[in-house]
Amino acid sequence: MSVLKLCAALLPMHSLAESKRALQMYRLIRADKIHISLIVAAINDNCSDCALYHKHKYTIDGIEDDLGRWYCVSDNSKMPIAFIRIDDINLTNGVLRYTIIASCNDIFKNVLIDVVRSLFKMFSCNKLVTDIMYDRSEAIKQYISLGSSIEVRKRQHLYTDGRYIHVVEVATWRGGVLDERIIC
Amino acid sequence: MSELSVDLAQVNASELNTIKNIILSGFEGFFDQSSDFCGMNFARWYERVVGLDQHTFSIRVSKSDGGQAGKHWLVGVCGLTEIDWISRHARVIFVMVDKDGHKSTVQNHPSTHNAFKKLLDYAFKELCMNKVWISALENNDIAVAISRYGFTADGIRRRAVFVNGNHCDESIFSLTYQDYTASTK
DSSP: OOOOOEEEEEEEOOSHHHHHHHHHHHHHHHHHTOSOSOOOOOOOTTOHHHHHHHTSOEEETTEEEOOOEEEEEEETTOOEEEEEEEEEEETTTTEEEEEEEESSHHHHHHHHHHHHHHHHHHSOOSEEEEEEETTOHHHHHHHHHTTOEEEEEEEEEEEETTEEEEEEEEEEETTSTTHHHHOO | OEEEEEEEEEOOGGGHHHHHHHHHTSOOOOSOOOHHHHTTOHHHHHHHHHSSOTTEEEEEEEEEETTBOOOEEEEEEEEEEEEETTTTEEEEEEEEOOTTSOGGGGGGOHHHHHHHHHHHHIIIIISOOSEEEEEEETTOTHHHHHHTTTOEEEEEEEEEEEETTEEEEEEEEEEEHHHHHHHHO
16 A cells, blocks of 8 residues: 655544544454554544544454544545554653554554654653554564664563563654654 | 551542541652652542552551450552553552651561552452553662562653653563462462
């Protein structure tokens, strides 16, 4: 799947179609082990279509999650190609936790810098933190190439496919090597 | 001859003020100096930890004298939070004061050991957790204190906690079920 030039990196999810696509992606990712970590549904508080999703929790492949704040990454045709969930923002400590999913490594590679840049622009945090499955070496490499670092190796942290797997916690700093590219 | 015994009990509403006072005044915290606590966001920390969660306990020490039941007193709180029921891991919260005033030795105090051991038993035997983890500020000597239970360091979150005007590192330690069974053999 080729990636078109990205339009404004992060957009609130506005339609039921986008939400459904997030769910489809999630299933794909889980089934084919293509990518990153946990994900569930996609929602926008102001969207009447999506409001339906607020009424209950989703349970997908054994993962239940409260509906969080979601954004989609769109290409020029406004087609969502990746999704971001804001898990936690700690203003005291300046740390934002998020989860990113994309349907394949190429997309992930292409959207990562835009995602990081956008998150730093949108939120007043010094540090972005996300979890990545230990065996997603390509994704980890991408982060490392951006100047991110692995801070915690969480042993047996995620139960999937009938086994416990390790997860690494990757941190990206506002004041890191990304600075010149982020502040634009 | 009097004997000290330690029990974990469900936190009840009448104890909340006592717990709050203990933590705020004579606090000698160890094991958990989480970001909320150190960030002076006590209200949030208090609500999360002591908020009548069914997996939060008060730590009570009682002294029996010659077979007679004696007085008991509350010396702290402990529990499990951020429980992931799918992946079966949880964060350990443990705060305790030393009523004897030996704060420098509280980490090695027998009642501390007993309470912490009971909490781990609860996590692994009752809740069937696969892993528990704990965080602490860097330069805290809890690594030594909890290594006896089989905890190992998973990493350090750099400058993750803002406390006293400075960003401090936060260490993460974890104990898997395998570690736990090995340490209890």
